[in-house]
Amino acid sequence: MNYDATTTGILGPAHKAVPITAHGLDAAEHAATHPGLAELPTPLVTLDAGSTTRNIATMAAWARAAGVDLAPHGKTTMAPSLWRRQLEAGAWGITVATPWQLTVALTTAATTGLRTALAAYPVLDPAVLRHLGRPRTTRVLVWADGTDVVAAMAPHVAGAAEPLDVLVELGAPGGRTGARSLAAALDTARAVAATDGLRLAGVAGYEGALAHDASPASLTVVRTYLHDLRRLHETLLAAGLHGEVPGGIVVTAGGSAYFDAVADLLAPLHDPAGERGPAVRTVVRAGAYLAHDDGFYAGITPMGRGAGGRFEAALHGWVRVISRPELGLALADGGKRDLPFDEGLPTVQAVRRGGTQDTAPLHGASVTALNDQHTFLRLTGDAEDLAVGDVLRLGLSHPCTTFDKWQLIPVLDDARAAQPHLVDYLRTVFG
Structure with missing residues (x-):
């Protein structure tokens, strides 16, 4: 079983x-x-059972062919046994969306084999932040989209045994969370780099909040946003704000609707061995693929646009x-x-x-x-x-x-x- x-x-x-x-x-x-x-x-x-097994294999094969890492969104299923199967198929990590989901991921890591948890939100819960400051075997990356978020985190991570990796989140007007400009994102990155207990580890974003179909206009909005995210990554590198980042710098985007566009625009940054400079991982966070559906995702999946597989x-x-x-x-x-x-x-x-x-x-x-x-x-x-x-x-x-x-x-x-x-x-x- x-x-x-x-x-x-x-x-x-x-x-x-x-x-x-x-x-x-x-x-x-x-x-x-x-x-x-x-x-x-x-x-x-x-x-x-059969469809689940085939979906996991299909997405793992797509990620390998696209030249990106995969950190499927665990909130889709909240089923550690499915996380284990995704990780065994080659996923780099698991993404979560709340402090509670993060604690589930960390407490089940021994049985799932989880080595990296990507917390796709600002972690502001003081108890969770203090817990993350203790020695741990699972790498955790969290998001910040403003200097106010960094200031709220700072008192609870100062003096931590291990700095907490932070990804600067870029948003867009009308979107969800995320810095609303490259300048605001750069200010956030500088604040992270200057805060004891935090470590600037890359950039993150979610293009799915900006479009809801696969029309040419929506795909243009998505691609424009991903260009901006890449520009932010390159700006931070040029500014020399990253110190030593064990495990590599992370550039992450990609829900279940537009991961093909993410690979097209951000996969060229993927260099986990650091052959072209600092080690960088491009990470896609799609999660709905595991169970897929007969409705919304059936109509918008990149697999329907020729991404490969089904x-x-x-x-x-x-x-x-x-x-x-x-x-x-x-x-x-x-x-x-x-x-x-x-x-x-x-x-x-x-x-x-x-x-x-x-x-x-x-x-x-x-x-x-x-x-x-x-x-x-x-x-x-x-x-x-x-x-x-x-x-x-x-x-x-x-x-x-x-x-x-x-x-x-x-x-x-x-x-x-x-x-x-x-x-x-x-x-x-x-x-």
């Missing part, structure tokens, strides 16, 4: 993905019986029809508590008649709304004969808000098979 069944322990009603017949059983023993999908409850979200949706929803109150309408048992809806509603892909028959494509059914615990389905054509008890497979949009609704996720051998079977359990660590 490659996931978490062996360490989950006894299953019970606290695990909403577990059938009542498995309550009181050890998770590994239950998974070893490979129960069929018909034995699992609804509503349900599952992870496809991702597969590894997350699926399964809901049971519980009511046919009027012609053309069905209600199913999944809702906002179970399924993502922030980047588009789920889509109906297939049906299992009676919840047990072979999975078959279904046309003419569409999700029109989600309540807390209900899915509204509009039915036309072939879908009009949908019956109470039928189970639907749903395509989902946005893996980040799918994972955080499930603390234990059944792992299927093949979610697209006629009769999928459970082979493992995945645990997430959402607080």
Whole structure:
């Protein structure tokens, strides 16, 4: 088993993905019986084992071919066993987005093999900053986008056993965090370099906050921003603000939507051996690729623009029809508590008649709304004969808000098979 069944322990009603017949059983023993999908409850979200493995391999191969390092965003899954698999496939590190996520990454480093954690935000929590000042085996890099951030960090890192690596974050007007000009970013870098307990270690940014589609206009905005980020890196080098940086200077950008543009513009800086000067690593932080989706990321992924390879949706929803109150309408048992809806509603892909028959494509059914615990389905054509008890497979949009609704996720051998079977359990660590 490659996931978490062996360490989950006894299953019970606290695990909403577990059938009542498995309550009181050890998770590994239950998974070893490979129960069929018909034995699992609804509503349900599952992870496809084969698609996950192929997605990890595809992204690792892309990073090698592009000449960049990969630090996938761990917030997507908050699943240390998946982080371990990404690291084993060659990822340089794992990215996190809150102080709590950072503590999860550090406390699980021994089992995941994590050697570098990239905290893509300003760490201002005094207790966490003091903790980072102690001797550690995992390298941590944090962000700062202003001299005020540096001043807020300074009292809690002074005299640290090891300086804390800081990346200066460049933003853009209308974006999220990040210095709004090269001059402000340069001032921030000077403040970092002059502060006891901090070490200037490179530059960072997030182009995904500036565009939301793959139109030529959006791609131009992204590329312009990445040119500015490269210029900031070159300005800091020319100013001689970096001292000795163990592990190398870092230049990082690249969410899941535009990592091809990041590689195109920033991969030429990648020189981890320092053959052309100071050692520099270009790091992409894409994270959604691991599970991909059938919605937002399916439409915007660079793999659809010829980046090489193909991702597969590894997350699926399964809901049971519980009511046919009027012609053309069905209600199913999944809702906002179970399924993502922030980047588009789920889509109906297939049906299992009676919840047990072979999975078959279904046309003419569409999700029109989600309540807390209900899915509204509009039915036309072939879908009009949908019956109470039928189970639907749903395509989902946005893996980040799918994972955080499930603390234990059944792992299927093949979610697209006629009769999928459970082979493992995945645990997430959402607080």
